[in-house]
Every structure is written in structure tokens, then in C-alpha cells.
Amino acid sequence: MNKVKIAVLCSGGGTNLQAILDAQAAGNLPDGEVTLVIADSKEAYAVERAKHFGAETAVFDKREYPRAEREGAILASLKAHGAELVVLAGFLTVLSADFVKEYEGCILNIHPALLPAFGGKGMYGLHVHEAVLARGVKVTGATVHFVTEECDGGPILAQKAVEVREGDTPEGLQQRVMREAEWVIYPAAIQQVCKKMRGESR
Ligand code: GAR
DSSP states (O other), X not given: OOOXXXXXXXXXXXXXXXXXXXXXXXXXXXXXXXXXXXXSOTTOHHHHHHHHHTOEEEEOOTTTSOHHHHHHHHHHHHHHTTOOEEEESSOOSOOOHHHHHHTTTOEEEEESSOXXXXXXXXXXXXXXHHHHHHHTOSEEEEEEEEOOSSTTOSOEEEEEEEEXXXXXXXXXHHHHHIIIIIHHHHHHHHHHHHHHHHHHHO
């Protein structure tokens, strides 16, 4: 049975991409393979990680492609590569409803908090951890969910809680949420979805 072709979309450092690639290299993603990595920024270090791994890459920089053109180019690239599952890993552009419709039920995202708390427009990256600390919650974490046209509102697939500690900074908390939750649950959730996709087509 062929593996599910996975395309990962990134905007920055790509540590979640790295966790997925590491899982694949370790044999922990038996039903899927990352064949394409797309970034919307020329500076995204994620692209270097992908090249180092040997995955194909494409960059459609925000400053060169207006939003609609960028989405069109990303979609064309996904189709040309035969991508079946689209994985958002620190991809910081909210996708349009039309885009989501093209890959309905086959787009995953990871969010660095326990949704539905601390989600929605403007809640990304460090902003999420700043909001968590400002609100004084004692437990945060990460959520893997399917992407629908509602920002951060799709069905939840996996979550893992992380304790907020006295004296945490947004940067420190971000690192702990990544290490203890994101890098753990994302590769596992992706494998779960790939297995289901292949099971259904058998
Ligand atoms: C991660 O913490 C991810 O959860 C978050 O951006 C970071 C990207 O880091 N995503 C969002 O906030 C999406 N709303 P990475 O590029 O090192 O994986």
C-alpha cells in the first residue's frame, strides 16, 4: 500500500516539521511520507530542514505574492505533487474557505494552547503564550485539529496539557509546550490520520 503523500506548510523555524521528519526517519510514520514542504517566507528555516532531509521545497514569499495569488500557487504546487494530506506546522496565514474546500477534511493544524481557549484570529506563536500568562491559567498545552473555515475551530484530534509554572516567561513556556506537547502529539496524530486514510481506501 502506498504511503499517504504529506505536504507540510511552514512560515518559520520549523521545529514541528523537524519532529515530523524525525518521526518518519525513525519509522514512526509508517503510513505517510513528507514529500513536499512549502513556505510563505524566504527566511523560513523550515526550508533548510526540508532540503537537508531531501524533501522537495517551494517558497511563495508573502512579500512577492499577494494573498490570493499565494494561495493559488500553493494549491497548484500541492496538486502537481499529488499531496493528499496538508499539514500546517507553524504556518501563520489563515487559509481561505475556498482553499479549505479543496482539501476538505485533509488539512491538519497544531495550535500551541488547549483549544478552544486562546485560539482564533491574532492568536499565534508567542502571542498565545503571552495571553496564557496574562490570564493566569495554570494549565496550557497544545491541540491538533482538522482545519475548517473557522479559524482554530475545526474538530479536535489530539491534545496534551502542560503545566504553567511560577515565573514562566512567554519564551520559556513556548519551548516547554513545544518539547512536552507539540513535538510529541503532532507526529502521532499525523500517523493516526494517514493510517485511517489508507484504511478507508483499502
Ligand atoms: C508552534 O508553536 C506552533 O504551534 C505555532 O507556531 C509555532 C511554530 O514553530 N502555531 C500557531 O501559533 C498557529 N496558530 P515551529 O515553526 O518551530 O514549528
